[in-house]
Amino acid sequence: MSGKVRRPAPRPPGEPKGAAEQARTLRADGRRNRERLIEAAKAAFGEVGADVSLEEIARRAGVGIGTLYRHFPTRDAIVEAVYRREVVHLAGAAARLIGSMPAGEALHQWMRLFVDYIATKKLIAAALGAIAGRGSDLYSFSAGLIADALALLLDRARAAGEIRPDVDPGDLLRALAGLTYGNADPGWQASALRLIDILMDGLRTPSARAALTPPGRDAPRSRA
Amino acid sequence: MSGKVRRPAPRPPGEPKGAAEQARTLRADGRRNRERLIEAAKAAFGEVGADVSLEEIARRAGVGIGTLYRHFPTRDAIVEAVYRREVVHLAGAAARLIGSMPAGEALHQWMRLFVDYIATKKLIAAALGAIAGRGSDLYSFSAGLIADALALLLDRARAAGEIRPDVDPGDLLRALAGLTYGNADPGWQASALRLIDILMDGLRTPSARAALTPPGRDAPRSRA
DNA sequence: TTGCTAAGCGGAGGTTTCCTCCGTATGTTA
DNA sequence: TAACATACGGAGGAAACCTCCGCTTAGCAA
Numbered sequence: 001m002s003g004k005v006r007r008p009a010p011r012p013p014g015e016p017k018g019a020a021e022q023a024r025t026l027r028a029d030g031r032r033n034r035e036r037l038i039e040a041a042k043a044a045f046g047e048v049g050a051d052v053s054l055e056e057i058a059r060r061a062g063v064g065i066g067t068l069y070r071h072f073p074t075r076d077a078i079v080e081a082v083y084r085r086e087v088v089h090l091a092g093a094a095a096r097l098i099g100s101m102p103a104g105e106a107l108h109q110w111m112r113l114f115v116d117y118i119a120t121k122k123l124i125a126a127a128l129g130a131i132a133g134r135g136s137d138l139y140s141f142s143a144g145l146i147a148d149a150l151a152l153l154l155d156r157a158r159a160a161g162e163i164r165p166d167v168d169p170g171d172l173l174r175a176l177a178g179l180t181y182g183n184a185d186p187g188w189q190a191s192a193l194r195l196i197d198i199l200m201d202g203l204r205t206p207s208a209r210a211a212l213t214p215p216g217r218d219a220p221r222s223r224a
Numbered sequence: 225m226s227g228k229v230r231r232p233a234p235r236p237p238g239e240p241k242g243a244a245e246q247a248r249t250l251r252a253d254g255r256r257n258r259e260r261l262i263e264a265a266k267a268a269f270g271e272v273g274a275d276v277s278l279e280e281i282a283r284r285a286g287v288g289i290g291t292l293y294r295h296f297p298t299r300d301a302i303v304e305a306v307y308r309r310e311v312v313h314l315a316g317a318a319a320r321l322i323g324s325m326p327a328g329e330a331l332h333q334w335m336r337l338f339v340d341y342i343a344t345k346k347l348i349a350a351a352l353g354a355i356a357g358r359g360s361d362l363y364s365f366s367a368g369l370i371a372d373a374l375a376l377l378l379d380r381a382r383a384a385g386e387i388r389p390d391v392d393p394g395d396l397l398r399a400l401a402g403l404t405y406g407n408a409d410p411g412w413q414a415s416a417l418r419l420i421d422i423l424m425d426g427l428r429t430p431s432a433r434a435a436l437t438p439p440g441r442d443a444p445r446s447r448a
Numbered sequence: 449t450t451g452c453t454a455a456g457c458g459g460a461g462g463t464t465t466c467c468t469c470c471g472t473a474t475g476t477t478a
Numbered sequence: 479t480a481a482c483a484t485a486c487g488g489a490g491g492a493a494a495c496c497t498c499c500g501c502t503t504a505g506c507a508a
Contacts, residue, residue, distance in 0.1 A: 027475060027484055053465060064487035069467060251455055251504060277494060288458030293496065 034071045036061040042082045054078070087142040090117045094149035104162030104208055107153045108200045114146075114176055115192045147173060162208040175199065258295045260285040266306045278302070311366040314341045318373035328386030328432055331377045332424045338370075338400055339416045371397060386432040399423065 026034065040061035044052040054075060058068040072078035093113055097106035151169040158165055176196075201209065250258065264285035268276040278299060282292040296302035317337055321330035375393040382389055400420075425433065 029475065030485055033486080054467090055465070058487095065467080066469085066487050067485075070485075073467090075466090253504065254456060257457085278496090279494070282458095289496085290458050290498085291456075294456075297496090299495090 030071075033061070033063050033067055037063065037068055037071055037078065038081050038085055041078050042085070045079075045082065050079075084141070086117055087145055090114065091145040091149040094153050098153065098156055102162065103153070103156040103160040104200075104204060107157045107163070107203075108196075110149070110153055111176060111196045111200065112193060115189060115196065118192075157203075161205060163203045164205055167203060172203075254295075257285070257287050257291055261287065261292055261295055261302065262305050262309055265302050266309070269303075269306065274303075308365070310341055311369055314338065315369040315373040318377050322377065322380055326386065327377070327380040327384040328424075328428060331381045331387070331427075332420075334373070334377055335400060335420045335424065336417055339413060339420065342416075381427075385429060387427045388429055391427060396427075 037057065041052075041057045044057050044060055048056065054068055055065050057078070058065045061068070068078070072081065090110075090113055094106070094110055097109050100106075101109070147169060150173055154163070154167060154169050154172065157163045158167070204212075261281065265276075265281045268281050268284055272280065278292055279289050281302070282289045285292070292302070296305065314334075314337055318330070318334055321333050324330075325333070371393060374397055378387070378391060378393050378396065381387045382391070428436075
C-alpha cells in the first residue's frame with residue numbers, strides 16, 4: 001500500500017545522452033553487449049510482442065539481466081534504442097542504395113524499406129507512445145533524419161533524369177505516410193508495397209519508364 | 225523461465241460484448257461497482273499515469289481486486305472501457321447541449337469538450353495503442369459516433385441560421401483533429417481552446433456574430 | 449415479511465516481473 | 479605482465495499480476 005507506483009519519475013534531469021556519445025567511452029565488450037541487446041530486443045518485440053519481459057530479452061541476447069539494466073535503466077530506454085536504430089538504419093540506407101544502383105531504383109527500394117520501418121514503428125508504438133508524448137525530441141529527431149534521406153534520394157533521381165522534376169520531398173513523405181496510415185490488418189504491408197510500386201511508376205519520367213522494359217531487367221521487385 | 229510471457233492470446237474468439245449488452249443482465253451492485261471502477265480508473269490514469277497498478281484502481285474504487293478482475297479480465301479491458309465511456313459521453317453531450325442552449329453555442333461548447341476528449345485519449349494512448357492495433361472496431365466505433373454528433377450539431381446550427389451554410393462536417397472534424405494533433409506540451413490544451421474560439425467566430429454568420437455583443441452575455445466561455 | 453438462491457464480493461497467496469546490489473571476470477593501459 | 483577500472487552476471491527482495499473459493503447480499507417467490 002505504498003503511495004507511488006512503479007516509476008513515477010521516468011525523466012531524470014540528466015541530459016538525453018545520445019547513443020553515439022555514450023558509445024564513445026564504452027569498453028569493447030560493453031559496446032558488443034549493447035548491440036546484442038538491441039538486436040535481441042528488436043527480434044523479441046517482433047516475435048513475442050511489445051510486452052516481452054526484459055529477462056527474456058536478456059536471455060536472447062545471452063547476457064545477464066544486470067547487464068541489460070546497466071545499459072537500459074528503464075523499459076522505455078530499450079524501446080527507444082530499438083526505434084532510434086531503425087530510424088538511423090533507414091536514413092543511412094539512402095546513401096547505401098544510391099551508391100549501389102541507379103538513382104531511381106534507389107528511391108524505389110528506399111520507399112519499400114520505409115514500409116518496414118513503419119511496421120517496426122507500429123509494433124512498438126504502444127510502448128513508444130508514452131515516450132514520444134513526454135519528450136518530443138525523439139520524434140523530431142526521426143522526422144528530420146528521414147526527411148533528409150528522402151530529399152537526398154529525390155535530388156539524385158531528379159538529377160539523373162529518372163523522375164519528373166516537379167516532385168516535392170514533403171509531398172512524397174506525406175504520400176508515404178498516407179499509404180501506411182491507419183492500417184492494422186495483416187494484408188496491410190503487402191498492399192502498401194503494391195501501392196508504392198504504382199506510385200513509383202507515376203514518379204518516373206517517360207524515358208525512364210521506357211528504359212525499364214526493353215533490356216532484360218523487367219522485374220524490379222527482386223530484392224526481399 | 226517458461227516459454228510464454230504474460231498473456232500471449234489477448235483476443236479470445238468471443239464476440240466484442242458491448243457495454244450496454246452486459247449491463248442489461250448485471251445485478252444492481254454489480255453495475256454500481258463496475259461504474260465506480262471505470263470512474264476510479266479514469267481518475268487514476270489522469271493523476272498517476274497510464275501504468276497505475278490495477279490494485280490501486282481497485283482501492284480507489286473501494287472494491288476488492290477480485291471484483292476488478294471479474295469486470296475487467298485484462299488491463300486492456302478497463303482502458304478500453306474508460307475510453308469508450310469518454311466517446312459515448314462526448315457523443316451524448318451533443319444532444320444534451322442542443323437541448324439546453326442555442327445551437328451555435330452548443331456547437332461551440334461541444335468543440336471545447338472535444339479537446340477534453342483528446343486529452344483523455346492521449347493520456348491512455350499508450351495502453352490504447354495496442355488495443356486499437358489489434359481490433360480496429362473500437363476505432364471505427366468512436367469515429368462513427370463522433371462524426372454523427374458533429375453532423376447533428378452542425379445541422380442544427382445551420383438550420384438556426386447561426387453558422388455559414390457551407391460548412392462540411394468532415395472538414396470541421398479534420399480541423400479539430402488538426403488543432404489537437406501532435407501537441408504534447410502543457411500549454412497545448414489552452415492553446416487549442418483559444419483556437420477553437422477563433423474557429424467558431426469564423427463559422428458564425430455575420431448576424432449571429434452581431435447578436436453576441438449587444439445584450440449582456442458577451443463572455444461565452446463561462447463553462448469550465 | 450420471510451426465506452431461498454444465484455450473483456457478486458473480497459482478499460489471501462502463488463506466480464511472474466521488475467530492479468538493485470555486489471562479488472567476480474575481463475578489457476585496457478603502462 | 480601487472481594493476482586498475484570497467485563491465486558482467488545472477489541472487490534475492492519488492493511489487494504487480496491474476497486465480498480461487500468461502501462469505502455476503504440483491505432479487506424474487508410465497
